Amino acid sequence: MLFFKRKRKEKDAKSEMQQEVKKEHLSEQIEEYLSKLENAEKEDEIPILNMLGSLYFEMEDYDHAITYYEKSIDQNKALGKAFTDLVKLYNMKRKEASKAGDREAVQVYLQKSDDLMKLTKDTIRGNM
């Protein structure tokens, strides 16, 4: 049993290390895209904003991910990853708020989901 425990500890430590490395790599990428965003023309911003949303999502920094995805959708209401990731993100934040007993935040994220749903309908109509 002790042997298994040691093995699991080793495994945990290894995966923690991998996580660290991954996070470092993600941070570097985020820095890179943030500087790209600073220098980008208005019309080139959308893919950068989406990338930042996606990278922050991977980093599990959900608030920043939401901020960049929302900015992207504000500028261009094309259906895609920004929409689908935002649904997931709002739900995660709603769940967190629900567990923490924060009624206000639960309502905020439910309302955001509702708004996104409305936007989805309108976008489909515009695209048809």
Add this chain to the structure above:
Amino acid sequence: MAVIDFIINSILTQASITIALIAFAGLLLQRKPFGEVMSGSFKTMLGFLVLSAGSSIIVGSLLYFGDIFSEGFGMEGIVPSIEAINGQAMNDLGLANQIALTFLAIFIFNILLARLTRWKYIFLTGQALLWMATMTTVFGSAAGLSGIGLILAGGLVGGIFAVAMPAIAQPIVKKITGTDDIALGHFCTIGYMFAAGIAKMTGKNSDSTENIKFPKGLGFLSDTYLSVAIVMVPLYVVTSIFAGAEFGTELSGDVNYIVYAFLQAVQFVVGVYVLLSGVRLLLAEIVPAFRGIALKVVPDAKPALDCPVLFPYAPNAVTAGFITTTIGTVIAMFVLPWFGLAMILPGMLTNFFAGGTAGIFMNAVGGKRGVLIGGIAHGFFITLLPALLVPHFNSLGFVNTTATDVDTVTAGLLFEWLIHPIMNLFA
């Protein structure tokens, strides 16, 4: 005693007040500030009264339509509209109080079932719950249930649908979204599963719809009011021509009979507009209050969201599903009367939302070919089920209309085919 009598007989029998009180309770439970509680309750009452006004407009227009259709074609033409069913049940059948309380009961049963069973779904599409409450109340009452029994039976059946439908759809929703965190809360799910079944059988190895390039310009068809008008205006005008000038003028008075038919069709659209504004006002306060409570009681719940939640995953499939479902409803319109069923006119609103969502389901399992064949079958299916309800609606006094949304129709048929005979045994 006199005061209690007054409260029971004169205040609580007024549905608009009961509904406002339900919102009041929900907002209080949410511990909202007093001002918000009062304004929310008042807006809810206002919403109910607006809904009633919309219903009267729709009924007026449908009565006219029924007359010219019978004269012109010698048969019934039925407009599928769950909004009209809801309005007539609340206004003309005097079931508004029961519908409001059943609506509340469905919420409570949904929370209980999500808490106690492994179906952790909280149904958040308020409008769909209102339609479900309408159908279970109408058919529960027709089956002989009344009072608290009616409300509990409707609440239980509706509550089971609220957790079961997202659960049934979840394997395909998971395939579409790649996540198990969110679910679909839309009472057309039986149709989606039927369509997906056909698509799976017929669409093996077919390419995804997302590789098709659709021409733009169908957007106007998916606009809520315009799409209703696109069906209703030609229908009323052509029917009035078939009914003839002599008969038409009897109804239209000084106005030209064709112009009158056109205006009556637009009047129907106005009715839908007013009624839906009322529903929105009514639900805007109640739903946020109760869903907040629900998600607090069941924090690990999966929220079952309205169908547009799936639209971004396959936008082309939405368009394709809408078109193929519409074709199916048009075919069914002509075919069903051969079998002695009523002629059900295509409901463009349902075709867009249910057809579009079915398109995503069908594409996920059967690609392009699946959407084409499955979509036509879906259109046929969602016309057939409401057609089966028409004789029952007629006997209950509904005017030239039938329900849409196949899950609510199924709930109605469940009461009619199962609970009604059982009640008769004990009567």
